[in-house]
Amino acid sequence: MAKFRSLLLVTLLASLSTVIAESWKVSDINLQVASRDGTKKIDHKLEYPQVIDELTASSTDSLKFTFKIQNTERPHQAMVLFQSQDEFQDEIMVAASVKGSGKGRFELEFAKADPKFRYGTRKYSMTFLVGGPKIDEPFKYKLGQIEVQGPSSNPPTRPTRVEYKARPEIYHQFRADQKLINTAISGTFTLLVLTPFAALFLLWGQLGINFAPLKALAHRPLDLIAAVVFFGSITGIEFVFYSYWTHVTLFPVLQYLGVLSLVAFISGRSVLSTVQERRLQRTESAKKSS
Missing domain, CATH: 1.10.287 (Helix Hairpins)
Incomplete structure (x- = not known):
C-alpha cells in the first residue's frame, strides 16, 4: 500500500511539472511584404529564434504574417507589437485571427492602418506574442525590425507631444461666515414663541388642575x-x-x-x-x- 501511494505521488508530481513547464509551440512562421498590386517584394520563412534583417516597406505596401499553433489549446491572444525606434516610442498592436486548426494570420495595409505608420519614415521593432489562460508560459518572439516609409504627399500631422508640468497653484477662497441676526430681535421672537406656554400655565392656575x-x-x-x-x-x-x-x-x-x-x-x-x-x-x- 505504501509503495502504491509513493508511486501515485511521483506520478502526480511528474504530471504537475509537465503542465507547469508547458509553453506555446509555434511553427510555420512566414512574413511577406507585398506591393499594392499583390506582387511579393519580400518573403521570409522563420523558425524561432531566428531574427529577420531589417525590412523596408513603403506606405502603399501591405504586410502579411502567417503562423501555426501546434498546441491543442487555442490562444486567447495572438498579436504582433510594433514599437517605433525613436523618441516617441509609439506602440501599435495588430491582432491576428487563429482558426480551429491552429493556423493564424493577419494582413496589415500601411495606408489604412494606424496613422502612426504614416507620420514619416520610421523604424519599428516587431515582437510576436501568444498567450492564453490555460498555459502559463507565454510565447514571445522578437522578429526583427522593419522600416516603413512615410507617404510622399499629404502626410498626417502628428499630434503635439504633451508636456506635463506644474500648473499654477490654486488658492481656494472660503465663503465668509454668515452674519447672525441681532440678539434683540431673536430674543423678542423667542419670547413670542414662549407666550402661548405662559398663557397656558396662567389659565391652569386660574381654573385649577x-x-x-x-x-x-x-x-x-x-x-x-x-x-x-x-x-x-x-x-x-x-x-x-x-x-x-x-x-x-x-x-x-x-x-x-x-x-x-x-x-x-x-x-x-x-x-x-x-x-x-x-x-x-x-x-x-x-x-x-x-
Whole structure:
C-alpha cells in the first residue's frame, strides 16, 4: 500500500511539472511584404529564434504574417507589437485571427492602418506574442525590425507631444461666515414663541388642575405606566424637534421620530381606552342616580 501511494505521488508530481513547464509551440512562421498590386517584394520563412534583417516597406505596401499553433489549446491572444525606434516610442498592436486548426494570420495595409505608420519614415521593432489562460508560459518572439516609409504627399500631422508640468497653484477662497441676526430681535421672537406656554400655565392656575384621574390610575399600575410612557414619548418627540432645530441632521431625526411615534401610538391607544372606559362609567353612574 505504501509503495502504491509513493508511486501515485511521483506520478502526480511528474504530471504537475509537465503542465507547469508547458509553453506555446509555434511553427510555420512566414512574413511577406507585398506591393499594392499583390506582387511579393519580400518573403521570409522563420523558425524561432531566428531574427529577420531589417525590412523596408513603403506606405502603399501591405504586410502579411502567417503562423501555426501546434498546441491543442487555442490562444486567447495572438498579436504582433510594433514599437517605433525613436523618441516617441509609439506602440501599435495588430491582432491576428487563429482558426480551429491552429493556423493564424493577419494582413496589415500601411495606408489604412494606424496613422502612426504614416507620420514619416520610421523604424519599428516587431515582437510576436501568444498567450492564453490555460498555459502559463507565454510565447514571445522578437522578429526583427522593419522600416516603413512615410507617404510622399499629404502626410498626417502628428499630434503635439504633451508636456506635463506644474500648473499654477490654486488658492481656494472660503465663503465668509454668515452674519447672525441681532440678539434683540431673536430674543423678542423667542419670547413670542414662549407666550402661548405662559398663557397656558396662567389659565391652569386660574381654573385649577384636576389630579383625580391620576389618583384613580394609582390603583391600576398598568394604566399608570401606559400614561407615563405616552406623555414621556410626547415629550421625547418635542425634544427631537428641538434637537433638529439646533444641531441634529435630518436622517437621525427620522429614526428617532419613527421609534417614538410607534411608542406614542401604542401607549396612546391604551390611555384613550382608559379615558373612554372612565367616561362610560361616569355616564352609567349619572343614569342610575337620576
